[in-house]
Amino acid sequence: MPDQRPGPSPYGAALRLLMEPAPNTAVTAVAKPPTATAPARATRPDTRRAPAETMLKVENLSISFRTDEGLITPVQGVGFEVQAGRTLGLVGESGSGKSVTTKALMKLLPGNAAIAPETRMHYTTKAGAEVRIDTLKPGSRAARQLRGGEIGMIFQEPMASFSPVYTIGNQMMEAIRLHKAVGRKDARAIAIEMLDRVGISNPSGRIDQYPHDLSGGMRQRAMIALALSAGPRLLIADEPTTALDVTIQAQVLELMRELQRDLGMGMIFITHDLGVIAQIADEIAVMYLGTIVERGPTREVIRDPKHPYTQGLLRAIPSLDHLQDRLTPVPGDIPSPTERPKGCPFHTRCAQALVGTCDRKPPEEVFPSRGHGVRCWLHDGNGRSVA
Amino acid sequence: MLRFTAERLVGMIVTMLLVSLMVFIIMELPPGDYADRYAFRKYSGTGVSVTASDIEAIRVELGLDKPMMLRYLDWIGGIVLRGDFGQAFAFETSVVKVIGxxxxxxxxxxxxxxxxxxxxxxxxxxxxxxxxxxxxxxxxxxxxxxxxxxxxxxxxxxxxxxxxxxxxxxxxxxxxxxxxxxxxxxxxxxxxxxxxxxxxxxxxxxxxxxxxxxxxxxxxxxxxxxxxxxxxxxxxxxxxxxxxxxxxxxxxxxxxxxxxxxxxxxxxxxxxxxxxxxxxxxxxxxxxxxxxDMYVAGAILLLLTAVVVFxxxxxxxxxxxxxxxxxxxx
Structure with a gap:
């Protein structure tokens, strides 16, 4: 990953623990996917083990853009599910299609983008209604109700995601009043409560301040408060901790876990930092060039990665225990979407690529174990399996 | 916001005073004054020869003989205190009436x-x-x-x-x-x-x-x-x-x-x-x-700059x- 070296991660230890075999590897078969009891989240309540309700189901999502260089397809045949109260971690390098995928969920794609007709995006609202996101018109009332009210979004740069010319309260109250039938006074009360909730001191004073009056960590907290103020059921967090320094990062992650537990939200957490993912996600989907190459329960994927790309990403994480070792980056660069390789998209950088197989046909998803899927010829019995 | 407005307001007044001084100096720059022009207008072609002391008398009558600083103070004082922009010599009335x-x-x-x-x-x-x-x-x-x-x-x-x-x-x-x-x-x-x-x-x-x-x-x-x-x-x-x-x-x-x-x-x-x-x-x-006709010119210049400053x-x-x-x- 030449363009984004993960800094020394405070989660190295947690990650190591996850990667080592746990004494009891039996996984509960009732819940799909199985929940592993990692030490890092031993404090989580047991309700998370109950069969979770699927709130979002994405099938066959393909997105293409008309550009001057022709049609490019940064996302191809992506499918995943998000359960209420659980977190899906989307991992990948920049250009892997993570952000575009979530933009499609919010109907926020630019005008030159098109979602393929075979795409299905099912969402269940707070009221229990089924919504087909793929058929919504971007400017429609239904799409607007979805944005913010049902699906909240937080971004990498908290300063840039607030408008600098309105107070925090103004922007929060706007969001609240768009989605809840409340007056100014009540909206203000909700906003103050939310600011208090995310750990901002003196919320009734802060609410009238401008974003530039807050420090970086405070802004990210305020951004979370803003995204949650309209009470979304699903939260999309697009690299929310990447721009923060590591101590603040830990605080913000802790806060998000806490809020998720209290509010029972589903969450999609986008990052390129597997250390962060190990801390927050229940399941991981690793994306490469617009395709999910591996997915499964966090613990299993990190401890027993099947795809060479996932293996490469894990080797590229610095660890406090092995400071003298040099990191092993994944060789090469992610290809441009205009030059998408034939066959498996990763074969150009893969040390174990099978000549004659990987460069011919894209692999189908196979399941080495329950709930753990991988798209790789090495694991596909129909290919010349070596695994 | 109030404090900011007050600060800018004070700044504006100071700017206006400096501008008025500059305007006055600019008015003084052209060679000669209205006394020369008046004498030339009144007596040219009449055969009367005008002496330097005649012009000087006109100058005293129009108040143009006083030192520049004194005339400036008179002028700006009149504007600020009475809204009086002085005399429009060529029109033989007040500047206010001419500009109106x-x-x-x-x-x-x-x-x-x-x-x-x-x-x-x-x-x-x-x-x-x-x-x-x-x-x-x-x-x-x-x-x-x-x-x-x-x-x-x-x-x-x-x-x-x-x-x-x-x-x-x-x-x-x-x-x-x-x-x-x-x-x-x-x-x-x-x-x-x-x-x-x-x-x-x-x-x-x-x-x-x-x-x-x-x-x-x-x-x-x-x-x-x-x-x-x-x-x-x-x-x-x-x-x-x-x-x-x-x-x-x-x-x-x-x-x-x-x-x-x-x-x-x-x-x-x-x-x-x-x-x-x-x-x-x-x-x-x-x-x-x-x-x-310096007071007319001065008044116009001052008003135009006042608008720009405002x-x-x-x-x-x-x-x-x-x-x-x-x-x-x-």
Whole structure:
């Protein structure tokens, strides 16, 4: 990953623990996917083990853009599910299609983008209604109700995601009043409560301040408060901790876990930092060039990665225990979407690529174990399996 | 905001005092004074030979013999305390009477020009940015380049020709014949409005073209800001979103150049005024200079600069209101 070296991660230890075999590897078969009891989240309540309700189901999502260089397809045949109260971690390098995928969920794609007709995006609202996101018109009332009210979004740069010319309260109250039938006074009360909730001191004073009056960590907290103020059921967090320094990062992650537990939200957490993912996600989907190459329960994927790309990403994480070792980056660069390789998209950088197989046909998803899927010829019995 | 306004207000007053001193010095710069001119006018061709002491007597009579600093204090004191701009020698009356209506008419032209400029350029610039790359965008760009290229006195002539040809109306000047010398009334005011649009359009022409480009460029930048996407992701309806978030910042450069626009209008006004037969101060200013009628010239200069300084003050306040970050630097 030449363009984004993960800094020394405070989660190295947690990650190591996850990667080592746990004494009891039996996984509960009732819940799909199985929940592993990692030490890092031993404090989580047991309700998370109950069969979770699927709130979002994405099938066959393909997105293409008309550009001057022709049609490019940064996302191809992506499918995943998000359960209420659980977190899906989307991992990948920049250009892997993570952000575009979530933009499609919010109907926020630019005008030159098109979602393929075979795409299905099912969402269940707070009221229990089924919504087909793929058929919504971007400017429609239904799409607007979805944005913010049902699906909240937080971004990498908290300063840039607030408008600098309105107070925090103004922007929060706007969001609240768009989605809840409340007056100014009540909206203000909700906003103050939310600011208090995310750990901002003196919320009734802060609410009238401008974003530039807050420090970086405070802004990210305020951004979370803003995204949650309209009470979304699903939260999309697009690299929310990447721009923060590591101590603040830990605080913000802790806060998000806490809020998720209290509010029972589903969450999609986008990052390129597997250390962060190990801390927050229940399941991981690793994306490469617009395709999910591996997915499964966090613990299993990190401890027993099947795809060479996932293996490469894990080797590229610095660890406090092995400071003298040099990191092993994944060789090469992610290809441009205009030059998408034939066959498996990763074969150009893969040390174990099978000549004659990987460069011919894209692999189908196979399941080495329950709930753990991988798209790789090495694991596909129909290919010349070596695994 | 109150403190900021007060600070700018004090700054404006100080600026005005300095400007008035400069204006007075400029008035003193041309060689000779009205005493020379008066003597020449009164006695040339009459065969009477005028001596230096005669001129000196006139000078004493007009009060022009006192030291410059003293005359400045007299002048500025009269303006501040009594609204008295001094004597208009060539007209043998007070400056206030000579300038009178012309000040208000000039201000009316200025304000209507500014109004036309912003009412036309801001919405069009925003629209062009929102519909970037569309036929409307390219069309507007072409028209605005035409606007930048066409000298406005030429435009004035063209408009006069067609207005006359199509409407058969004499639209030159600021009033119809029946109102020209009539006292002020509602009818006269309406007549003025009916005549103002033409000079306002002509004077606004190039500024509109320029400001469309400015608004379009800033708006295009602002539209792509993450804060706009974030607001959209909160479900803010599109029109409200565009007006509340990017548009507010997109008009920043327009607001901050109000002072330049005022300046430009004042410098272009005299030529357009000649073509369209308008009553305004520019022509009078030139005449006053030729006559060395220094208090008339001084009053006009002072009023024009006062308007520029005041509009800059307005622009500062508007800017601080539009963008709360400004106050940090105050």
């Amino acid at each position: 209506d012309k000040v208000w008419l000039t201000l009316a032209i200025l304000l209507s020009t500014l109004l036309v400029t912003y009412l036309v350029s801001i919405p069009i610039g925003i629209l062009a940015a929102v519909r970037r790359g569309s036929a409307a965008d390219y069309g507007l760009t072409v028209i605005s380049y035409l606007g930048l290229a066409l000298p406005n006195f030429l435009l004035a002539l063209i408009l006069l020709y067609f207005a006359n040809k199509w409407f058969g109306a004499d639209i030159g000047g600021l009033f119809s014949a029946e109102y020209a010398d009539a006292p002020w009334s509602l009818g006269k005011a309406w007549d003025l409005v009916k005549h103002l649009w033409l000079p306002a359009l002509v004077l606004a022409w190039s500024a509109v073209a320029y400001q469309i480009q400015t608004v379009r460029a800033t708006m295009s930048d602002e539209i792509n800001k993450l804060s706009v996407t974030a607001a959209r992701a909160r479900g803010v309806p599109e029109t409200r979103l565009l007006l509340k978030y990017p548009a507010r910042l997109a008009i920043n450069p327009v607001v901050s150049t109000i002072g330049f626009d005022v300046n430009r209008i004042f410098s272009e006004l005299p030529i357009v005024a000649v073509v369209l037969g308008l009553t305004e101060l520019g022509e009078l200013l030139l005449q006053a200079y030729l006559d060395l 509009m800059n003050f307005v622009s500062d306040i508007l800017l601080a209101w539009l963008d709360p970050r400004i106050k940090l630097g105050a």
